[in-house]
Amino acid sequence: MLRNIDRAMRLQELNSQQVQELQQELGGLVVDGVMGPRTEARWKEWKKANNQAELDLIGPGSVRLLLSDEEVMTRGEYDLALAPASKKDRDRYYRPLMAAMEECNIKGPARIAMFLAQLMHESGNLRYDEEIWGPTPIQRGYEGRRDLGNIKVGDGRRFRGRSLLQLTGRANYQNMGNMLGLPLVDNPELAREPVNSARIAAHYWRTRGLNEIADKNDINAFRQVTRRINGGLIGLSDRLEHWKRIQAVLT
Numbered sequence: 001m002l003r004n005i006d007r008a009m010r011l012q013e014l015n016s017q018q019v020q021e022l023q024q025e026l027g028g029l030v031v032d033g034v035m036g037p038r039t040e041a042r043w044k045e046w047k048k049a050n051n052q053a054e055l056d057l058i059g060p061g062s063v064r065l066l067l068s069d070e071e072v073m074t075r076g077e078y079d080l081a082l083a084p085a086s087k088k089d090r091d092r093y094y095r096p097l098m099a100a101m102e103e104c105n106i107k108g109p110a111r112i113a114m115f116l117a118q119l120m121h122e123s124g125n126l127r128y129d130e131e132i133w134g135p136t137p138i139q140r141g142y143e144g145r146r147d148l149g150n151i152k153v154g155d156g157r158r159f160r161g162r163s164l165l166q167l168t169g170r171a172n173y174q175n176m177g178n179m180l181g182l183p184l185v186d187n188p189e190l191a192r193e194p195v196n197s198a199r200i201a202a203h204y205w206r207t208r209g210l211n212e213i214a215d216k217n218d219i220n221a222f223r224q225v226t227r228r229i230n231g232g233l234i235g236l237s238d239r240l241e242h243w244k245r246i247q248a249v250l251t
Contacts, residue, residue: 002067007181008059011035011043022058025066053193060181061195065099072101073112073250081116081246082126089126093164096194100202109250110217114225115205117243121235123164129192131161131168142169149174162191163200165229176200179207 002021014022016033023029026042044055052062073081075094082090101107106115123129133139135157142148142156149171150156161168167176170185177184180199182191190196205211208228213221222243226233 002058002063005058005060005063008054008057010056011040011058014058022066052195061199064103065095065195072098072107077249081113081249082120083245084120084242085126092194093126093198096198097202099195100198103199104202104206105211106202106205108215109247111211111214113243113246113250114210114214114217114222115202116246117222117239118225118229119164119201120242121239122166122229126164129163129197131166133157133160145169148172159188162188163197165201165204167191167200167204176203179203 002018002025005018012035014035019035019039020031020033022043023031023033023039026039026046029039029042043058046066047053047055047062052065078094078098079087079090101112101115106112120126131139139156139160142150142160143153144150145156148155148159148169150159150169152170155170159168159170159173167173167184173184173188173191176182176191180196180203182196184190191200210225210228213224213228215221222240223233223236226236226239
């Protein structure tokens with residue numbers, strides 16, 4: 001089964017049963033279990049349409065996205081909730097976010113509204129998947145910060161904030177890479193790919209117990225979530241504005 005794939009692999013490595021399942025999911029193909037030119041081309045088209053790199057490979061992330069058939073929220077709800085973002089950015093992140101939220105059980109109005117509100121603020125309405133580097137005085141302070149795991153010269157800039165929730169610091173890249181099976185320390189830019197970026201944000205949220213806090217669905221819970229993501233309450237008014245808008249869409 002495709003769901004049993006636990007590493008990135010070339011299409012030619014799939015067995016006949018896996019190829020048949022892939023052909024069924026992609027649609028418009030003869031389901032014969034043969035990885036021929038048409039199936040390969042259809043897969044590459046699907047990956048391009050879903051903003052995925054490494055067109056010749058299939059792995060756990062792309063499989064989850066392909067098989068994500070349960071809607072966390074409708075496309076109409078998503079577009080209204082994330083209206084301040086451009087259509088291009090909403091299109092780029094819709095499927096990756098839905099798959100990541102499904103994977104990390106970010107479901108139901110309370111969880112979805114808090115998660116997306118924080119994400120919209122941290123990413124500047126889905127515009128930024130990488131911290132803009134000055135460096136500012138704060139950014140210079142990243143260098144040598146052992147609490148971030150920045151133990152080598154240049155780690156501050158190399159492991160600057162990336163993904164929709166701004167993953168920062170060598171230690172956090174290492175931990176998240178281990179969790180998701182991605183070589184983020186060797187290749188930090190992987191954190192910017194839409195599928196990876198969405199999964200990083202969702203797993204960051206889940207592993208810090210934010211689903212359970214969001215279930216309380218009140219202003220105190222929202223403040224607590226903000227502190228766990230931001231370390232303080234910076235940008236609280238903007239975060240709250242996003243939260244109220246998304247709540248209105250989902251209720």
